[in-house]
Amino acid sequence: MDIKQISPDQVVYFSMGPFNLNATIAYTWLVMVLMVLACIFITRRMTVSENMSRWQNLLESVVSFLRSQIRDVFGENPDRYVAYIGTLFIFIMVCNLLAVVPGFLPPTASLSTTAALALTVFVAVIAFGVLRRGLLGYLRQYLKPTPMMLPFNVIGELSRTLALAVRLFGNMMSGVKIVAILLAIAPLVFPVLMNALGLLTGMIQAYIFAVLAMVYIASATRIERERHDKTRNRQGDENG
Amino acid sequence: MDNIGLIGMASVLAAGLTIGIGAVGPALGEGRAVAQALAAIAQQPDETNSLTRTLFVGLAMIESTAIYCFVVSMILLFANPFWDFVISRGG
Numbered sequence: 127m128d129i130k131q132i133s134p135d136q137v138v139y140f141s142m143g144p145f146n147l148n149a150t151i152a153y154t155w156l157v158m159v160l161m162v163l164a165c166i167f168i169t170r171r172m173t174v175s176e177n178m179s180r181w182q183n184l185l186e187s188v189v190s191f192l193r194s195q196i197r198d199v200f201g202e203n204p205d206r207y208v209a210y211i212g213t214l215f216i217f218i219m220v221c222n223l224l225a226v227v228p229g230f231l232p233p234t235a236s237l238s239t240t241a242a243l244a245l246t247v248f249v250a251v252i253a254f255g256v257l258r259r260g261l262l263g264y265l266r267q268y269l270k271p272t273p274m275m276l277p278f279n280v281i282g283e284l285s286r287t288l289a290l291a292v293r294l295f296g297n298m299m300s301g302v303k304i305v306a307i308l309l310a311i312a313p314l315v316f317p318v319l320m321n322a323l324g325l326l327t328g329m330i331q332a333y334i335f336a337v338l339a340m341v342y343i344a345s346a347t348r349i350e351r352e353r354h355d356k357t358r359n360r361q362g363d364e365n366g
Numbered sequence: 367m368d369n370i371g372l373i374g375m376a377s378v379l380a381a382g383l384t385i386g387i388g389a390v391g392p393a394l395g396e397g398r399a400v401a402q403a404l405a406a407i408a409q410q411p412d413e414t415n416s417l418t419r420t421l422f423v424g425l426a427m428i429e430s431t432a433i434y435c436f437v438v439s440m441i442l443l444f445a446n447p448f449w450d451f452v453i454s455r456g457g
Binding site for chain 2 (some may be wrong): 130131132195198199212221289292293295296297300303330333334337338341
């Protein structure tokens with residue numbers, strides 16, 4: 127990807143008819159293969175004893191971190207959400223972290239990938255909300271606090287999806303771009319420093335994407351949560 | 367000045383102004399948010415987890431305005447549609 131190109135979509139390796147195999151698709155496949163192979167190899171020798179492999183330890187800490195975060199946000203059993211949120215988090219994290227490998231173009235630096243991820247969040251919010259509260263119960267929340275707010279609620283739903291996509295794209299693209307610009311003007315040490323900074327940004331962006339997806343889904347299933355909190359607080363009062 | 371010069375100059379100026387002015391607001395906002403969050407954590411260290419998570423979500427929201435400006439200026443610099451149009455018309 128040279129300095130004129132702002133998206134890995136523009137790097138085309140192979141073209142057949144209307145279909146282009148661009149760098150986004152190729153590196154997405156690479157990341158998928160890596161993640162699937164890693165999971166297969168790690169979970170083949172799982173053990174419940176104390177001398178587990180360090181890879182199993184890594185996966186267990188990631189999963190328990192995700193579960194605790196989801197439990198904090200939703201205030202309920204995380205089983206229902208951990209698959210979806212975990213997929214988002216781990217995929218984005220692996221893409222962003224691999225950006226330090228020279229020659230790897232992170233798929234998240236392309237607006238098509240991030241728009242697709244944001245659209246899955248958009249659908250997941252509706253799906254979890256309808257599953258949880260029923261169609262009418264879900265649609266009724268658009269009329270709150272007054273029916274006059276209906277257009278603003280709908281616009282908010284759409285604009286936050288857009289924001290989700292552009293935020294991840296902008297952050298990752300800026301990381302790639304800054305390294306490319308520094309390679310042109312000061313190629314000795316500075317690109318490495320910015321790459322190291324990119325590790326931090328990539329991690330934070332993956333976390334933010336996952337947390338925002340959680341918050342949006344939680345707000346669509348909120349009534350249950352308020353009731354849950356109330357009962358929990360009441361129990362706390364009685365106990366305390 | 368001919369069209370190519372005008373469009374080039376306007377694009378570069380607009381890109382610089384976009385990111386320059388666009389960074390001021392989010393920077394002030396994020397500074398304020400972090401200062402408040404630090405004060406809150408200093409008061410209630412037990413709530414650090416939920417404060418940090420809320421802070422990150424809020425920072426992401428604030429920062430997206432700066433990111434919009436950045437994306438617009440990158441498009442103006444590296445993938446400028448007006449520039450491509452003028453070049454394709456042969457100036």
